Amino acid sequence: MQDTPLKIGDRSFKSRLIVGTGKYKDFAETRRAVEESGAEIVTVAVRRVNITARDKENLLDFIDPERWQILPNTAGCYTAEEAIRTCRLAREAGVGSIVKLEIIGDQKTLFPDVPATIDAAKILVKEGFTVLPYITDDPVACRRLEEIGCAAVMPLAAPIGSGLGIRNPFNIKIIIEQAKVPVIVDAGVGTASDAAIAMELGCDGVLMNTAIAGAKDPIAMARAMRLAIEAGRLAFLAGRIDRKLHASASSPLTGLIG
Amino acid sequence: MSENLDQITIQLNGESHRIDGDSGLMALISALKLKPKRIAVELNREVVPKAEYDKIVLKNGDVVEIINFVGGG
Numbered sequence: 001m002q003d004t005p006l007k008i009g010d011r012s013f014k015s016r017l018i019v020g021t022g023k024y025k026d027f028a029e030t031r032r033a034v035e036e037s038g039a040e041i042v043t044v045a046v047r048r049v050n051i052t053a054r055d056k057e058n059l060l061d062f063i064d065p066e067r068w069q070i071l072p073n074t075a076g077c078y079t080a081e082e083a084i085r086t087c088r089l090a091r092e093a094g095v096g097s098i099v100k101l102e103i104i105g106d107q108k109t110l111f112p113d114v115p116a117t118i119d120a121a122k123i124l125v126k127e128g129f130t131v132l133p134y135i136t137d138d139p140v141a142c143r144r145l146e147e148i149g150c151a152a153v154m155p156l157a158a159p160i161g162s163g164l165g166i167r168n169p170f171n172i173k174i175i176i177e178q179a180k181v182p183v184i185v186d187a188g189v190g191t192a193s194d195a196a197i198a199m200e201l202g203c204d205g206v207l208m209n210t211a212i213a214g215a216k217d218p219i220a221m222a223r224a225m226r227l228a229i230e231a232g233r234l235a236f237l238a239g240r241i242d243r244k245l246h247a248s249a250s251s252p253l254t255g256l257i258g
Numbered sequence: 259m260s261e262n263l264d265q266i267t268i269q270l271n272g273e274s275h276r277i278d279g280d281s282g283l284m285a286l287i288s289a290l291k292l293k294p295k296r297i298a299v300e301l302n303r304e305v306v307p308k309a310e311y312d313k314i315v316l317k318n319g320d321v322v323e324i325i326n327f328v329g330g331g
Contacts, residue, residue: 020330020331023329044329045329049297049325054290054291089298089323090325090327091298160331
């Protein structure tokens, strides 16, 4: 069964798994996990260069921007202004203009500040960025972001790093139903079944970081996630059976021995 | 070493930094052993296009931010 590619802006991707690069032991492990995951898009954060303690190695020495689409995020930003500034700097770093817009509204839950996200998205879209906004699983917020020109919407499954999986599959389904841009579940995925469920609901992709980096064996989990995304997507395309309250026998009711 | 009266003070990534007067931005980047293709620079709240790095001369009081990409989700 042939699938269509994941289209983000004017780029096409075969993998529907997007992975982050945070929380790994070192750059080598990051690179192995990213490779094992099969992801083609990799998120990174934007931070000041450490002037005093200069690292000899840079993340992009391990994650080649020629091989992977680097997706800078605006993690750490609490205002639209900070996020816009971050995106402009990220673009000048020369890895393209696809950005993950993340403006946090609460430090404990790391839930997005919805009004600020919408404000920042409007400006970034006007400046020619391909905007992937991290947002609540609120169908109205997702619709607004799509209307103002975001290239996808990225509703959270659960708080970042919580590992709870999709807490509100009904909202995610509604978001998928109404969206004409890709819906990528971002944040809160815990294990392979969470990723598969997201794809079975009809999501176009899943973005995760902690689920892989925080696993006891990140490389094995990266592989599990790759398989889960493929299995979930295939199951979605295959068309599942309906849920029934009562049984429907699988074996014939006739020809039974007397 | 006597104080170089031709030095200026800039803000670099949030800290005061003394450099020679008439220092170019590119000279600063080289002195910091940074690779231009791995960074982005903001000067007084404006992003500096990479093509301008060797044209910019820093002035006393300039606020410089130099960023790079690190692990993140």
